[in-house]
Ligand code: SF4
Ligand code: SF4
């Protein structure tokens with residue numbers, strides 16, 4: 096059966112990252128920004144890319160990360176990971192669009208950017224960033240997972256979080272903040 | 283709307299502390315492309331020949347290439363141009379990495395720097411926000427260390443930094459400008475230091491627009507796949523562990539000694555282990571699928587990266603092995619030193635000591651072993667201490683200062699610039715012309731499209747030309763098909779070949795393309811991604827300017843002739859156009875001079891190598907002809923014939939062994 100045909104399962108698209116293979120070339124940034132330009136390919140600007148390569152030549156650190164969800168607050172503390180003797184800040188692996196750094200933020204509007212897996216009709220064989228990455232630092236896989244229970248579970252989580260917020264700040268304050276959030280319109 | 287370009291230069295006066303964003307003429311791209319091409323025009327117009335390299339009026343120009351910031355792969359070479367104190371000519375320097383594209387995204391095609399700050403400063407460019415900032419706290423800091431400190435200070439890891447190290451600060455002529463693990467060589471760091479500019483930090487988040495989006499993207503992706511998927515592009519030396527070519531054929535020490543059977547399997551194994559035991563990874567430049575740089579972390583030394591022959595220069599000058607290069611290169615990178623010329627300067631000094639022209643008194647407390655001596659002299663040079671103060675002025679200038687016969691040991695320079703340590707047998711006509719007339723100071727910046735050597739059989743040659751897409755004209759296929767012995771080729775073919783080789787470099791250095799996917803690489807296998815037959819289309823799709831092969835060729839001639847005019851105005855003449863006298867053991871002065879005359883005529887230059895009015899006008903350079911006439915360099919009405927033929931001294935009979943260099 097082809098991916099996506101079974102109503103009880105859904106296709107998870109994954110981009111696997113092998114940071115040992117990354118050369119830091121940023122072709123992925125170039126391609127993502129071109130693909131999302133209006134009209135398509137009309138301009139290049141890595142600052143609009145939904146993938147950024149965190150690189151630090153002195154530390155031999157090259158980490159491509161894709162834009163995930165918007166987060167309004169800076170994290171209060173960060174882990175430092177030591178991998179193969181090299182120290183990485185937690186930020187090097189975090190795809191959040193957050194106030195502590197100026198990427199995954201649309202340079203003109205200030206709105207958060209999020210990877211959309213190059214959604215298009217017809218669908219691309221593989222996302223642009225993966226296509227241009229010729230070192231296989233990025234590879235694309237599609238996986239079938241069982242659909243049931245997942246939405247429920249997710250709603251449950253949101254409910255739990257909201258309840259915690261309401262307990263802390265009161266219902267009105269939470270509703271007010273939700274209304275004021277600029278990205279609320281975006282969703 | 284301007285496509286591919288931003289349409290603005292950033293003009294900085296460090297004396298006055300002024301910053302101006304200046305709109306540029308829209309038709310410049312069509313005539314001078316960008317990069318080194320339009321930089322040459324600025325230097326011709328704004329740096330007259332009486333301006334000394336160390337004058338505040340000398341310009342230091344960082345140029346993006348015309349294709350930087352577009353989807354065209356491997357367009358990332360930033361050009362740095364100024365007047366060199368070493369040669370008194372226009373310098374030619376390039377570096378890869380990310381700086382040029384970032385500058386475009388910040389909204390500028392060039393940074394044009396004049397004047398001098400009173401103390402160390404750095405330039406911070408963040409889109410429209412441009413600032414000259416104090417850099418006294420960075421004094422003495424290493425080049426990549428400086429980049430790291432600036433990123434931390436600005437709290438922005440995505441800033442791209444180009445910086446000088448101690449060598450540049452102390453106005454060492456061999457000083458480089460370093461950017462991450464890329465290096466701008468051939469003597470530009472000295473002027474950055476003289477201007478008291480420690481670094482430039484750039485961050486840009488603006489769009490670069492292109493004229494024909496979908497077509498350009500598609501063509502760029504084809505080229506990207508071709509570059510990444512073929513070994514006809516990039517630096518094969520990054521992965522080929524057999525480096526017998528350089529070690530068996532190039533000269534060791536002060537470009538003196540050939541060791542013909544140096545390479546062995548045992549040595550290769552030992553060196554390969556050194557490499558892979560200490561290599562972190564291989565990295566590439568902006569928007570290029572190749573990974574030409576080997577990143578090495580040697581115990582106790584700074585992490586550094588090298589490309590190509592850059593790993594051999596130090597140990598060959600010192601008669602040592604690869605571990606020595608690995609040990610010294612990290613330090614040399616942090617000091618910001620050109621790894622091609624610096625080892626030659628050190629080997630030259632040690633030869634003078636051996637010959638008794640310099641004595642032990644000139645080298646107080648110098649270690650006895652070669653390894654120790656190189657580290658010792660490196661320190662003396664970057665600090666300009668004792669003899670280092672003289673050596674810091676390069677081989678030619680130091681030889682004059684030392685005198686007492688030292689000039690004879692300055693045997694491997696052309697136009698006062700250190701050349702690759704190559705000593706061969708019989709004259710190779712194309713190489714004679716390229717080294718003699720080149721103004722990019724290194725043969726690697728001139729050679730590259732036509733193969734260095736013929737293939738042995740007609741069948742092999744036929745096979746080669748059958749898939750040779752890069753030729754600008756069918757005649758090159760015929761030249762190659764009928765070429766059997768390296769030195770046996772007509773003068774007509776030689777002129778054409780040298781011209782093509784030059785054309786590709788001048789185009790790359792103005793569009794910002796990397797030579798490893800274009801001008802330098804076609805000579806090895808012919809299957810290079812960019813060439814005369816597709817670059818015009820890439821330019822046209824990116825810029826919207828109508829471009830074809832003839833127009834591009836003419837742009838090359840225009841830029842090349844303009845560079846010559848800058849240098850002619852500063853005194854360059856026929857007598858200076860000589861390869862090192864011992865480059866070949868067997869010379870034929872008469873034939874060489876006859877070939878040189880033919881080449882000058884072919885280029886439309888007079889017998890002194892000065893472009894004629896007719897040539898200049900044909901290339902839309904009438905303003906150059908006027909200037910040269912006003913200065914008496916061209917005679918009005920005589921179409922440029924001035925002075926007697928200066929053919930210089932007779933061909934040298936100096937050292938050098940039989941030939942046998944094969945790729
Ligand atoms: S294209 Fe691949 S190798 Fe290049 S920076 Fe992106 S992830 Fe790394
Ligand atoms: S999958 Fe597409 S949208 Fe997401 S980062 Fe890659 S190129 Fe950008």
Ligand code: SF4
Pocket residue numbers: 356357358378379515516517565566567568570571572573574575796797798799
């Ligand atoms: S071919 Fe090599 S040197 Fe040239 S741009 Fe690509 S990675 Fe850099």
